[in-house]
Amino acid sequence: MSEGATIASAPIGISCASVTTAAAATLAPLPRPAATLQLHRSEVRLLVIPDTAPARTGWHRRAAAAVALLLSAGLVGFAAAPPALAATTGTADVTITGGGADFYFANVPAMFIGQVSPVERSLGWPTGTVRVISNEPGNPTDETELFFQGEGGLFSSWAYPTEVGVRQVTVEYSGDATFAPKTQVLDYRVPPGPLTKTTLTASSTGPVAVGQTVTFTSNTTDDEGRTLEAGGATGRVSFFDNGVLFGDQIEVTSGTVPGKTLYATKSRTFTSAGVHTITALFEPGYTFYYESTSAPVVITVTGTPTPKPTATATPKPTATPKPTATPAPPATPAAVGGSFTVTPRGTVKAGATVRATAEIHARATGSAVTGSVQFYDGKFKVGKPVALVKGQASVKYTNLTAGQHVLKAKYLGTGAFVAAFTRNVTVTVRK
Numbered sequence: 001m002s003e004g005a006t007i008a009s010a011p012i013g014i015s016c017a018s019v020t021t022a023a024a025a026t027l028a029p030l031p032r033p034a035a036t037l038q039l040h041r042s043e044v045r046l047l048v049i050p051d052t053a054p055a056r057t058g059w060h061r062r063a064a065a066a067v068a069l070l071l072s073a074g075l076v077g078f079a080a081a082p083p084a085l086a087a088t089t090g091t092a093d094v095t096i097t098g099g100g101a102d103f104y105f106a107n108v109p110a111m112f113i114g115q116v117s118p119v120e121r122s123l124g125w126p127t128g129t130v131r132v133i134s135n136e137p138g139n140p141t142d143e144t145e146l147f148f149q150g151e152g153g154l155f156s157s158w159a160y161p162t163e164v165g166v167r168q169v170t171v172e173y174s175g176d177a178t179f180a181p182k183t184q185v186l187d188y189r190v191p192p193g194p195l196t197k198t199t200l201t202a203s204s205t206g207p208v209a210v211g212q213t214v215t216f217t218s219n220t221t222d223d224e225g226r227t228l229e230a231g232g233a234t235g236r237v238s239f240f241d242n243g244v245l246f247g248d249q250i251e252v253t254s255g256t257v258p259g260k261t262l263y264a265t266k267s268r269t270f271t272s273a274g275v276h277t278i279t280a281l282f283e284p285g286y287t288f289y290y291e292s293t294s295a296p297v298v299i300t301v302t303g304t305p306t307p308k309p310t311a312t313a314t315p316k317p318t319a320t321p322k323p324t325a326t327p328a329p330p331a332t333p334a335a336v337g338g339s340f341t342v343t344p345r346g347t348v349k350a351g352a353t354v355r356a357t358a359e360i361h362a363r364a365t366g367s368a369v370t371g372s373v374q375f376y377d378g379k380f381k382v383g384k385p386v387a388l389v390k391g392q393a394s395v396k397y398t399n400l401t402a403g404q405h406v407l408k409a410k411y412l413g414t415g416a417f418v419a420a421f422t423r424n425v426t427v428t429v430r431k
Contacts (some may be wrong), residue, residue, distance in 0.1 A: 099112065124178070126152070197224075216268070240279045337361055359391055378405065378406050
């Protein structure tokens with residue numbers, strides 16, 4: 001790896017383009033009321049969007065465009081002032097549809113977009129506010145005003161899942177002078193991740209003879225051993241023998257057998273005696289997940305290879321020139337991997353402190369490296385290089401000005417490891 005190479009890691013942020021594409025491609029169609037529907041019939045529905053669903057049409061395209069507009073304007077994530085409501089609310093019914101538009105995990109805010117629509121279209125678009133209450137400890141709540149973008153009744157909000165699996169939120173529409181309020185408990189699913197754990201097994205664990213073939217199988221889960229889902233169930237595995245890559249990378253395969261839920265296999269025929277330390281490195285297909293290296297599997301190879309037959313004829317001896325000393329080639333610095341995370345992520349208020357942490361490890365073994373890290377805000381250095389402690393270094397960004405800041409770090413390298421940049425994480429600062 002040359003200086004300036006990119007470390008394979010997982011940023012926490014998500015771009016406006018990726019949010020818009022995912023949302024526009026996957027939101028479920030908005031149900032249209034039949035002419036015979038009564039005014040007090042209602043439905044509240046909130047969908048978590050899978051990133052692999054086929055393209056759709058309808059209001060969700062306009063809603064996705066609206067979300068992109070909100071993101072570009074830096075408006076998502078905080079509530080607008082609610083409008084002045086009538087002294088009493090109306091009785092007309094609405095439907096509420098929506099979906100997740102952020103790539104999220106447990107303890108990571110999940111952005112939702114949606115629309116409040118009238119059952120009776122002739123009544124116009126609802127106004128007012130929507131509250132999304134996460135059914136989690138402390139019941140964190142986000143409130144936002146409905147807005148118009150091609151169609152009316154659109155909203156964007158946040159949910160705050162704390163665990164993997166099916167979670168719940170309570171959605172409350174305030175109502176207005178025409179439409180009645182509505183409250184509904186909704187389910188959504190939080191996938192495992194983003195941290196991963198890779199294990200490695202061998203078809204033979206005892207001493208093997210020279211010339212014997214051993215098959216190695218890696219398996220990757222999240223850091224708590226749960227099966228990865230959807231975008232997390234993609235990636236490649238590299239196998240190393242004493243830190244040296246052997247063979248090509250292997251695409252992972254999903255399975256249902258314990259120990260083979262997201263796996264790759266590789267065989268190796270040992271041609272020399274000695275101790276061979278085998279490791280497997282998982283590199284996720286989605287940058288939202290983190291790479292992981294397995295614990296080593298040690299294979300002891302015994303015996304000597306069968307010697308090749310030699311010619312019986314004895315060549316006529318010739319003068320042997322005096323050997324000259326050959327300088328040893330310089331050792332090639334090894335590649336590194338790592339991650340770069342910031343807290344808080346996404347959008348922050350002006351004056352907030354953002355903490356960034358760089359983690360650097362040997363790509364072949366996963367062990368922490370030594371050296372220093374230089375942190376950046378765009379192309380500008382932030383402070384002096386920070387020494388790695390157990391493979392990690394942190395810095396606090398203070399006094400960030402309003403606008404977007406592209407944060408990253410550069411591992412400065414050592415004689416044993418190459419220098420490399422982490423991936424970028426973008427933080428938006430609003431006034």
